[in-house]
Amino acid sequence: MDTAVPNPAVVVSGVRKVFNRGATNQVDALIDIDFTVQRGEFVSLIGPSGCGKSTLLRLIADLIEPTDGTLVVNGKPAHQARLDQDYGIASQHSGLFDWRTVERNIELPLELKGWDKSRRRARSAEMLALVKLSEFATHMPWQLSGGMQQRVAIARALAAHAELLLMDEPFGALDEMTREHMQAELLRICSETGTTVVFVTHSIPEAVYLADRVVVMSPRPGRITAMVDVGLGRDRSELTREATEFFDRVTEVREALRGTHVGDPIMGVDDR
């Protein structure tokens, strides 16, 4: 469909993922996945728990290999994109290293890129200011609350200023206020830097507020059932959350999700 635009950020074609193939615990996690993310686009992935959102993200990140199909990231095979460190990733679990201070956790991707120390320190300070944790630079992760740890993980994902961000429920452990602040900050960073984002979430309003496009998935086997164009423009503010168009899109996504479960309650999707 939109493959006509040159060199999209992510192209997923004909992807299928089967775990433990042939074994009794075989899981058909994903089937017939085709979608494209344009450069600078913000795409939210939403769907009930276990529908394969994290799996899809890990496929794009080349952390696991597809059973069938191809993934092209930044115009090259996903594998090459990973080797080139073309993306930053924040996973569902913060995964901070206990033995490193907060700032040194944020500097980890930069160390692997071979940046020198002063440059790393400058960038981590900038990132800490962004997530409002400057006073905690030299704390150890285990001295922070769960939400603060998650903000450090987000700062780490953003640190290298990658063109593509892959985020798996990064704001899950945050309170409503911090969550809205981080959402606004993420949108600001993305529009300033033209970053492309693939964002997994459980929350319909979050998916709609952040994204240009919401990809709706259904479980077992996981497939894409709808794409909702949000069309709220790029300038979003607190007012956006109260606009009628916003509620219309939220309803649209909710109905798309319902369509996948006639009559059933939607397990694991947040209406808030």
Added chain:
Amino acid sequence: MSARVRKLVMFPVAFAFVAAAWEGYKAIGPANGGRLLGMRLLPRTNSRTMPHVWEMVSRLGRPEVRGGKQTILSVVTAATWYSFRVAFTAFVIGAVLGVAVAVLMARFRLVERGLMPYLIMSQTVPIIVLGPLIIGLMAYGSRDLVSKTWIAATLLGVFLAFFPVAVATLRGLQSTPPASMELMDSLASPWWRTLSKLRFPAAVPFIAPSLRIAGASAVVGVVVAEISLGIRAGVGRLILSYGQEATSDPPKLYTAVFGAAALGLVMALVVAVIDRQMMRRHPPEGV
């Protein structure tokens, strides 16, 4: 800080308790031993078997042999210091070797599969036979036995210290959280950088306690080697030879026992310091 002071005060307090128990039993126990549940279990309390604590302590200040110049304190101290050096060398070599082998096993499945059975089997060999075996293997027919037995004692200490470290390190390297491994993969980190930045530091909470075991094992290995090989200089040999004088000079044996106890204690302290340094950046227990 006060916790550390309290820990240091613990040592003399513990010593005082043991001394008090010793003297207490000596005061009330049967002089010629006694029966308990029909067996001769209760030790004799006469001064040949159980000299007073102050006799042992004062024995330290007198010469080792009648008319000799060296006090027994300096002889025991020198022997203990000698054994400590051997045991500490064995501990360091054993620990380094243990970590190195574990890294190899973590890197190559084949090495793990091939080596693990031998490792486990090696620990079933009674250590007492190993000393003479090592000597026999490396110094058969040689006259230069002193230096060779020194090496043999070290080897035995290494042999005992190596195993707990290797096993704990391997377990530590294999229990890296998968989410952290994925993060390093997403950063295209090569194997050895993942090892140095993630897997090894994540294994430290496994390795540090194994060092305590390794330290104690190195001491056991070295003392056993000294006793079974008859190394002149070590504290193990002193226990053996002073034990032979137990009838004529009962407190003498206990001065060597003090030396052996001090050896274990100093090793434990040194290893505790290493342990603390290694765990400095890790969350304290219960976090």
